[in-house]
Amino acid sequence: MAKAPDFPSRLLRGYSTFREQRLPQESSRYKVLAETGQRPRTMIVGCSDSRAAPETIFDAAPGELFVVRNVAALVPPFTPDGEHHGTSAAIEFGVLSLKVRDLVVMGHGRCGGITGYLAARDAPPDLKGHTDFVGKWISLLKPAEALICEDPAETADRQRAMEFASIRQTIANLRTFPWIRSLEEIGELELHGAWFDISTAELYLLDKETGRFTVPEEIEV
Template sequence: MNTTNAMDELVAGYRRFHETGYAAEHERWASLKEGQSPRTMVISCSDSRVDPAQIFDVSPGELFVVRNVAALAPPYETSPGQHGVSAALEFAVQFLKVEQVVVMGHGMCGGCQAALTRDLHGNALGEGGFVANWVHMLDDARDPIAEEMGTTGRDAERAMELAAVKVSIANLRSFPYVKEKEAAGELAVRGAYFAITDGILYLLDEDSGEFRPAAD
């Protein structure tokens, strides 16, 4: 593996950004040195194909983003440990005072596929074990899907991907300050799903439980 070439590609991209993107947004970058005030937090997948800033076509400073395998938000916990997503959520909601938290799942998600098939179940850490432990939080949502649709095939995978968004939303609402702010009308928690194959963004209608195209 030629890692030097990979880094060279990044540096070349940075140069293009500095000459074009940074220059075009120079005033905005200058204002951002004073701090940030995004209105939206996005919890999305680490997948290289689903960059929230690109999908939502936003300028620097508009989104506070945390990305992880399968775009998961864990439930509220007070146990010792390193709670990265919870720390980001706390910072966004309590300190940045974002107006909404959007969980954005996506099509062809490897993390959701791992949750569905359980192919990594029992693997050692460093060999899939970390992934298996992380997507374990989808087990309750996974079981009825697997029973009805099996564990392979695009229909079952999509069902798992959509269910994962709903699991994360429920987990977000287990955080006391999220629940309080949402009840007070100070915060909205929303679900979204980006279909890679056709580029369509779907938004969750919580009244019906269905995901509908954002353009409708």
């Protein structure tokens, strides 16, 4: 058997801890869900940010959350052009193949993608940077600016206002997928918005009636 001298040692240690501490209580879940297939009820569109792992924040067991993660937790509008759309493919797999009931768009505070968007928007052209894929990707945020609430409490923090607006925009983009809109209309799929404050670990939820983000009573601590 080969050694693994260059595999990140922190990961190897973490994996050992997982085997010793977590696996014993989850081994039957892994075994059963391997044999019978995964059956998650919830899909999360989350950010790649290392501080915003959905499984950690929601204390999820293996098999509970189907998760797509990219920079800033974005979903492009429905674009059936035959190109490779990784995020849309994951949405399709979760909603149509796995038949999840809830689809949660989860943003978070201090999001580097949002910061980058705001910085690039205001930067002089010669400082817009070399990162072409990120720049193009976060240009998906442009229409979200129109979804910033005219609420002093929200606009006071420009970064956070944009993070909230981005979640609203991604939900709007999800509704451009015809089967998402259809399933939502007949009550077979629910869309939710959530925002995680990585500093205080507070979870804000999007109120569908008011369009505002609040920390709901029942989860206040």
